[in-house]
Amino acid sequence: MTSRTTERAVARALQRTITVRRLALEFPPDLDPVVVEGCPEESYMHVGLSLLLPHLEPYLIRSMRSAREHVHDRQLLADLEAFSAQEGQHFRQHVRFNEALRLGAFVGLAQLEAEIEADYQRSKSLRFNLAYAEGFEAFTTALSRFSFESKLLDRLHPAVRHLFLWHLVEELEHRTVAFDVYEHVCGGYFYRLGVGLFAQWHINRFVLRVIDAMLGTDREAFRRKYGGRIAAWVRTRTLQRQKVTMFFPKVLATYLPWYTPHKIAMPAAAQALADHYAALSSRVA
Numbered sequence: 080m081t082s083r084t085t086e087r088a089v090a091r092a093l094q095r096t097i098t099v100r101r102l103a104l105e106f107p108p109d110l111d112p113v114v115v116e117g118c119p120e121e122s123y124m125h126v127g128l129s130l131l132l133p134h135l136e137p138y139l140i141r142s143m144r145s146a147r148e149h150v151h152d153r154q155l156l157a158d159l160e161a162f163s164a165q166e167g168q169h170f171r172q173h174v175r176f177n178e179a180l181r182l183g184a185f186v187g188l189a190q191l192e193a194e195i196e197a198d199y200q201r202s203k204s205l206r207f208n209l210a211y212a213e214g215f216e217a218f219t220t221a222l223s224r225f226s227f228e229s230k231l232l233d234r235l236h237p238a239v240r241h242l243f244l245w246h247l248v249e250e251l252e253h254r255t256v257a258f259d260v261y262e263h264v265c266g267g268y269f270y271r272l273g274v275g276l277f278a279q280w281h282i283n284r285f286v287l288r289v290i291d292a293m294l295g296t297d298r299e300a301f302r303r304k305y306g307g308r309i310a311a312w313v314r315t316r317t318l319q320r321q322k323v324t325m326f327f328p329k330v331l332a333t334y335l336p337w338y339t340p341h342k343i344a345m346p347a348a349a350q351a352l353a354d355h356y357a358a359l360s361s362r363v364a
Contacts, residue, residue: 214275
């Protein structure tokens with residue numbers, strides 16, 4: 080057993096159980112897509128991510144489950160199943176949230192969703208799929224840590240805040256699984272890096288296209304309500320600064336040859352929320 084394999088085994092033994100939580104989240108009908116009051120740019124970022132997930136997460140589940148016959152570690156198999164179950168709960172709740180949003184007036188969103196779904200349905204190798212999954216999970220691990228440190232989600236509409244808090248807590252909870260499955264089944268730093276970079280570009284490209292489509296649907300009405308570019312810069316300057324100083328360094332660290340999510344601790348605030356949502360889940364019939 081290599082030192083890295085031993086390190087992963089010890090870290091898994093110390094890691095808390097991955098808990099599948101089934102929540103009864105409630106979303107107001109006909110929910111305004113401006114889920115961060117007064118800031119459509121930040122709001123549409125969250126909407127874009129939510130529109131992505133019902134297409135991305137089933138792909139992640141298919142990718143993980145296609146690797147099962149190649150996984151010979153009993154604990155890793157259990158982690159893989161728990162990962163898939165958590166992701167299944169995530170995309171179902173995001174479907175409900177997306178359906179509650181007033182998105183009918185925005186041009187081009189259905190086409191963007193059709194394109195991303197087609198991307199995820201195309202046949203690819205198991206190695207590519209697992210490396211893509213790890214690229215996404217490395218990104219969301221960084222995003223989750225950034226969200227807790229920056230208090231990014233505090234600005235969200237309360238109903239939406241619970242959706243994203245619960246989701247990001249579980250991204251942290253299962254942060255090691257895609258990495259371990261890729262290393263166990265395929266391995267290879269440079270391949271993981273290359274496909275992971277593509278995955279992060281692919282995901283962010285979709286979100287940015289959603290933002291552009293939503294901002295561009297009725298530019299004149301938008302300008303009358305929210306102002307022009309200077310007003311947009313003022314609204315988003317704090318978030319942009321936080322991205323540069325707090326988020327990007329976390330993402331860049333995942334590109335290093337010695338990166339492993341096993342060395343990332345679960346923040347105390349995230350663990351407290353994990354326990355809170357687990358208690359709520361136990362009350363759901």
